[in-house]
Amino acid sequence: MGARAILAVTKNNFRQLSHDKRTVGMIVMMPILFIVLFGFTFAGEPENIRTLLVDADDGAEVTVNLTGLPPFTQTITLSDEFIDNLDPKTFNLVHSDDLDSSLNEVEEGRAWAIIYFPPDFTQGLLNWASSFGNLSEFLGINVTFDVVPVEDSKITVYVDGSNSQVAAKVIAEVGAAFANTIQEQSPNMSFTAFVSPEFVYGENVQFIDFFAPGIIGLIVTMMTIILTIVSFVRERTNGTLDRLFVSPIKPYDIVLGYTVTFSIIALIQSVILLVVASLLFGVTFVGSILLALGLIVLYAIGILGLGILLSTLAKNEFQAVQFMPIIIIPSIMLAGILWPIESMPEFIRPISAFIPLTYLASSLRSVMIRGWGPIEIGLEVAVLVAFAVVLLGISILIIYKKANRLGFRNKKKV
Amino acid sequence: MKNVVVTKDLVKEFGKLRAVNRLNLEIQKGEVYGFIGPNGSGKTTTIKILCGLLEATYGESFVLGRRMPDPSVYPRIGYMPQESALYPDLTVSHTIGFFGELYGLRKGEIEKREKELLAFVDLKGRRRTLVSNLSGGMKHRLSLAVSLIHNPELLFLDEPTVGIDPELRASFWEYFGNLTDEGVTVLITTHYMDEASKCDRVGMIREGKLVAVGTPEELKKETDTVSLEDSFLHFIRRSD
Numbered sequence: 008m009g010a011r012a013i014l015a016v017t018k019n020n021f022r023q024l025s026h027d028k029r030t031v032g033m034i035v036m037m038p039i040l041f042i043v044l045f046g047f048t049f050a051g052e053p054e055n056i057r058t059l060l061v062d063a064d065d066g067a068e069v070t071v072n073l074t075g076l077p078p079f080t081q082t083i084t085l086s087d088e089f090i091d092n093l094d095p096k097t098f099n100l101v102h103s104d105d106l107d108s109s110l111n112e113v114e115e116g117r118a119w120a121i122i123y124f125p126p127d128f129t130q131g132l133l134n135w136a137s138s139f140g141n142l143s144e145f146l147g148i149n150v151t152f153d154v155v156p157v158e159d160s161k162i163t164v165y166v167d168g169s170n171s172q173v174a175a176k177v178i179a180e181v182g183a184a185f186a187n188t189i190q191e192q193s194p195n196m197s198f199t200a201f202v203s204p205e206f207v208y209g210e211n212v213q214f215i216d217f218f219a220p221g222i223i224g225l226i227v228t229m230m231t232i233i234l235t236i237v238s239f240v241r242e243r244t245n246g247t248l249d250r251l252f253v254s255p256i257k258p259y260d261i262v263l264g265y266t267v268t269f270s271i272i273a274l275i276q277s278v279i280l281l282v283v284a285s286l287l288f289g290v291t292f293v294g295s296i297l298l299a300l301g302l303i304v305l306y307a308i309g310i311l312g313l314g315i316l317l318s319t320l321a322k323n324e325f326q327a328v329q330f331m332p333i334i335i336i337p338s339i340m341l342a343g344i345l346w347p348i349e350s351m352p353e354f355i356r357p358i359s360a361f362i363p364l365t366y367l368a369s370s371l372r373s374v375m376i377r378g379w380g381p382i383e384i385g386l387e388v389a390v391l392v393a394f395a396v397v398l399l400g401i402s403i404l405i406i407y408k409k410a411n412r413l414g415f416r417n418k419k420k421v
Numbered sequence: 422m423k424n425v426v427v428t429k430d431l432v433k434e435f436g437k438l439r440a441v442n443r444l445n446l447e448i449q450k451g452e453v454y455g456f457i458g459p460n461g462s463g464k465t466t467t468i469k470i471l472c473g474l475l476e477a478t479y480g481e482s483f484v485l486g487r488r489m490p491d492p493s494v495y496p497r498i499g500y501m502p503q504e505s506a507l508y509p510d511l512t513v514s515h516t517i518g519f520f521g522e523l524y525g526l527r528k529g530e531i532e533k534r535e536k537e538l539l540a541f542v543d544l545k546g547r548r549r550t551l552v553s554n555l556s557g558g559m560k561h562r563l564s565l566a567v568s569l570i571h572n573p574e575l576l577f578l579d580e581p582t583v584g585i586d587p588e589l590r591a592s593f594w595e596y597f598g599n600l601t602d603e604g605v606t607v608l609i610t611t612h613y614m615d616e617a618s619k620c621d622r623v624g625m626i627r628e629g630k631l632v633a634v635g636t637p638e639e640l641k642k643e644t645d646t647v648s649l650e651d652s653f654l655h656f657i658r659r660s661d
């Protein structure tokens with residue numbers, strides 16, 4: 008038997024599926040629906056943030072020395088340069104004259120942020136630049152300049168922090184505009200004071216790239232667990248499982264037949280998910296597709312074991328479906344698929360270590376974004392293998408127990 | 422004669438309920454043994470123990486010389502559960518095919534058996550019908566065919582004729598007769614007394630206990646009744 012029996016079970020499963028159009032539809036459409044939903048709702052970075060500009064910058068006076076002309080005094084205002092460098096996609100900029108009324112607007116929720124340039128902004132900036140050395144080089148013309156001490160020249164960003172994503176974006180973009188302004192002014196000057204990010208991996212990675220691997224894992228979790236629980240509960244309530252038990256097929260061949268079936272289904276779903284994610288949302292994928300698919304199938308096998316286990320605890324399909332949230336919700340919350348595990352409170356992090364999706368999401372992410380190979384994700388693979396072996400092993404044992412094939416003998420006396 | 426099924430003081434308890442109570446059965450090779458008794462008397466439970474699906478609480482049972490549960494007898498026995506246990510999303514032909522494969526039959530053998538069995542249960546014209554679209558009686562007929570697929574030498578049939586029309590029932594009994602001629606043993610449960618009287622021997626069970634065993638003639642004689650039905654009622658009442 009062995010391979011033939013496994014094949015018989017697999018073939019039987021697919022034949023039944025071929026007559027169950029609704030389930031086939033669910034297998035194909037659920038992944039598409041989910042990835043599209045997640046993609047559109049989560050993919051975007053905050054955009055078009057209504058932001059008030061209060062530009063009180065008085066500028067600073069410099070003396071320009073041009074050859075052949077007498078030196079003359081000119082006022083320069085660097086806040087304009089800075090404003091030009093603000094990302095037009097992120098900001099919906101509205102000029103305002105008055106800081107107090109602007110603050111009112113933010114307090115009343117009509118704007119997310121205020122970018123305030125103090126009167127001494129340019130003066131302070133030039134003071135600072137000249138402290139590095141040659142101001143002429145900074146401004147690109149030959150100037151002489153008097154350092155006039157100023158009190159406060161910092162740009163102030165007043166921001167409504169009630170939406171942390173919006174607030175973080177505003178602050179990050181203001182910082183970026185500032186860096187760009189300085190950089191443009193002085194391409195030759197090296198300002199060691201700035202942080203210049205060099206991406207080791209994933210230069211153009213967006214939020215969707217971060218969560219797509221996790222979402223793929225989540226969808227495979229849901230589908231595999233539903234299909235397994237329902238199939239096994241149905242085998243039992245139909246009485247067909249009893250029939251299998253009274254036939255020569257070995258219980259592990261039954262489980263392996265199902266394993267092959269649901270691995271193939273998980274494979275099909277992963278392909279759909281990866282195709283939709285990359286075609287529709289341009290999700291980064293630099294690693295090996297085969298490795299990614301292998302990871303998903305390995306993970307699905309463990310989940311299948313879990314499903315069989317749970318199916319034995321349920322009397323009927325209705326009860327079986329009640330197990331779903333117990334598996335799905337911790338996976339969504341704690342597996343690091345939507346927010347990094349590093350952002351969770353320390354006492355919760357150990358729980359993540361017991362959720363298999365954690366390992367799938369992180370290894371899949373490494374393959375897709377970093378292009379890592381099997382060696383680099385070895386630890387995660389080992390955990391996933393252990394998880395699959397243990398759960399499948401337990402579920403095979405349970406099936407053996409149900410089939411009374413564990414060899415325990417009953418008591419003899421009456 | 423050789424006993425192919427033996428139980429010794431078999432007891433099965435579900436919590437406090439004793440479904441089978443010190444049952445001692447002896448079924449001989451080549452006979453049709455009718456297992457009759459009121460609803461809930463423990464017939465199905467006994468069959469499930471004999472098939473290794475349930476473990477006895479106390480006592481022992483032997484099937485084809487093996488102490489149950491023992492999977493090594495499975496290739497040689499056929500089991501038809503009381504509820505027709507089939508896959509609703511499979512066609513009639515694929516159902517036969519799947520169970521044939523489980524018993525390791527080759528493709529050619531499966532095709533041959535499918536022809537024979539579907540002719541026997543009168544489902545020839547239904548090969549491509551989905552099980553879920555069969556009538557209740559047809560499902561039952563297919564379920565019987567499935568339990569016969571591998572030519573077992575011992576058959577456990579739990580109410581195989583429920584919901585089957587009279588003409589087919591007659592042909593079923595003829596078929597069982599032919600099987601025993603070839604040395605096959607059949608353990609059959611039924612609530613129809615006309616069927617019970619066609620058995621070689623009948624065992625009457627009540628509250629998990631065997632209250633009478635014998636050929637239909639012996640049983641009628643013992644209770645001095647003309648019909649097996651009266652004899653059955655007599656034994657059941659006497660055991661109160």
Ligand SMILES: Nc1ncnc2c1ncn2[C@@H]1O[C@H](COP(=O)(O)OP(=O)(O)OP(=O)(O)O)[C@@H](O)[C@H]1O
Nearest residue numbers: 435438440458459460461462463464465466467503
């Ligand atoms: N899994 C179970 N758990 C608890 N009690 C059970 C279980 N299976 C059967 N019983 C009880 O055991 C007793 C015998 O049931 P069984 O099914 O063997 O009767 P039966 O003789 O086959 O009846 P019928 O003619 O109605 O088919 C009944 O009282 C039944 O309620």
Ligand SMILES: [Mg+2]
Nearest residue numbers: 464465503579
């Ligand atoms: Mg019964």
